[in-house]
Amino acid sequence: MTIVIEPSPVLHQVAQPVTVFDDALKATVTTMRQTMHAANGMGLAAPQVGLSQQLCIIEYLPKDGEGKLIEADAIAFFALANPKITWQSAQQITMTEGCLSLPGLEGEVTRPKRLRVKGQDETGNKLVIKASGMLARILQHEIDHLNGVLYDSKLNTGTQLRPAQPDRKGV
Secondary structure (H helix, E strand, C coil), rough: CCCCCCCCCCHHHHCCCCCCCCHHHHHHHHHHHHHHHHHCCCCEEEEHHCCCCCCEEEEEEECCCCCEHHHHHHHEEEEEEEEEEEEECEEEEEEEEEEECEEEEEEEEECEEEEEEEEEEEECEEEEECCCCCCCHEEEEEEHHHHCCCCHHHHHHCCCCCEEECCCCCC
């Protein structure tokens, strides 16, 4: 798979719900994971690889200065279909975001600190995820992609995209 770069119409469309949970969907998830790893990302939405599907994947494997996994901060791989945010905290947090579809750029975005998301895994089982910290950030970013929204439209007032730090991962 190839990551779709802005500007591309698929990045600005609301993706179609996933209705079939079969081996083809599992294969798509596997290939998306390989694509995300190759791009050094921590999340990837199906529209970012040209697929209009309500499907995203997340895996965060932070490393320390010596290249060792920081297990306490890691987020194990999972796929999420048809996600919907059902609750979000009033408390907000500002973080720097990047995006694999806007390579080499980053910007400051304020989002809810905690949220609850319902959806399905790649086999169709229903999930409810309570998230905070980096997981909440990545979920919101990827769900935005599924709704045709890129993070650059949510930059904090008075800020703009800037060149990304060389070691920064894209969402």
